[in-house]
Amino acid sequence: LLGNTIYTNLFMLGVAWQRGLVPVSLAALEKAIELNGTATERNRQAFVWGRWAAHDGDRVRRLSEPEAMQTADGQGPSDTLAEIVRRRREALVAYQNVRYAERYSALLSRVRQAEAAAGRQSSTLAEAVARNYYKLLAYKDEYEVARLHSDAAFHEQLRAEFEGDFSLHFHLAPPLFARPDRVTGRIEKRAYGPWMLRAFALLRHLKFLRGTFFDPFARSAERRLERQLLAEYEADIELIVQKLTPGDEPTLNAAIELASLPEKIRGFAHVKAKAAEQTRERRATLRQILLANAAS
Structure with a gap:
């Protein structure tokens, strides 16, 4: 509205x-x-x-x-799988580059083929992968925070929202500078002034370092967790593609739930780590169902 x-x-x-x-x-x-x-x-x-x-x-x-x-007859949403994938491909190009977006499309293509080969008329599994694989690929790291805060649309929105003169302050916990709280052991956020916008403008152009040996943020616990979650998800989808068979509803249901598990992993830092840990037991159970049903 x-x-x-x-x-x-x-x-x-x-x-x-x-x-x-x-x-x-x-x-x-x-x-x-x-x-x-x-x-x-x-x-x-x-x-x-x-x-x-x-x-x-x-x-x-x-x-x-x-x-x-709206659909042509005005009866509800027309957010097709093709549209879901198209929007996320464009976002991944902006997030990293074309090759990164191709990685997304390639896996989606295999899932769609496997779902069709299993005799499925719907694209429930492919849609789950389209949304959740994108979520894991486009994790909100330092480069993405910098890109979003440097975007002209962000500043236009601020000017539309707030009247008169105002200044921006950012509450951040940079891995290179943040220190854990003495009581909780969790990383504390600190307030940074408007000068951070200049840092963001520089950092946004360094996204090509993301995940490489030269990435200064890559060794933090949070970044390692995100790469681990992404690798595990790609392994899960590979298992699904291999084990999905026609008429096997238990396997299909387990596959859809497994492909949707990242929806339960939310938040940042210790919140995200706890959520990820809570999904591990269910992930193991779903993988076992896929392996057992496909073998029977």
Whole structure:
């Protein structure tokens, strides 16, 4: 509706107020939005949309669906596998290069062939791989953070969101400089000023070092974990491609779940490491199902 999830709080406040759950007058809330002085009009719009959502949620949902997500007869999304792959290929070229995107496409092509050879009319497995393989390939490392923060679209969005003069401060934990907390042992984030934008502008051009011997960030625990997860996933998909057979629903179901496991691995640093560890037992079980069913 508004192009940015930052307005969710005001949207939900509007929902709550319309349902009589906020014991504050409408005039007082509108005055508070005005006095806040940040993106006043957009916040006001978010609040009103929230009120409308409480009144007629189905209508708001219909209005929020882009025309591009509608089929020719207006009956739901048209996000085809080809479109999913096309968008992610383009993103991977920007993330690294054309060869990196080709790595993505090559694996997807093998999965699609295996799914078709197994007599599947749908592309459920291929879609799972398309989304999750991309997620593992495009992990948010230092080079990607620099690229995104240096992008002109990011700065245009900031100027649209905030009024008047403002400065940016970044809370980061650079592997080369960050130190663990004395109590928790976890890496602490520190605040860095606007000068980081100049560092980002330089770092974005060094993405060709990503994962190489000369990558200064490659030896951190988080980067090693990401490369390990990617290698394991490619091994899992290789197993799926080899073991998928026509009419074997247990194997297919295990394959789809295995291909979707990265969805459960979220967050950064210790949060991501814990999530990855929690999926390992299930991964082992699913691989065993694939091996056992294919052998029987």
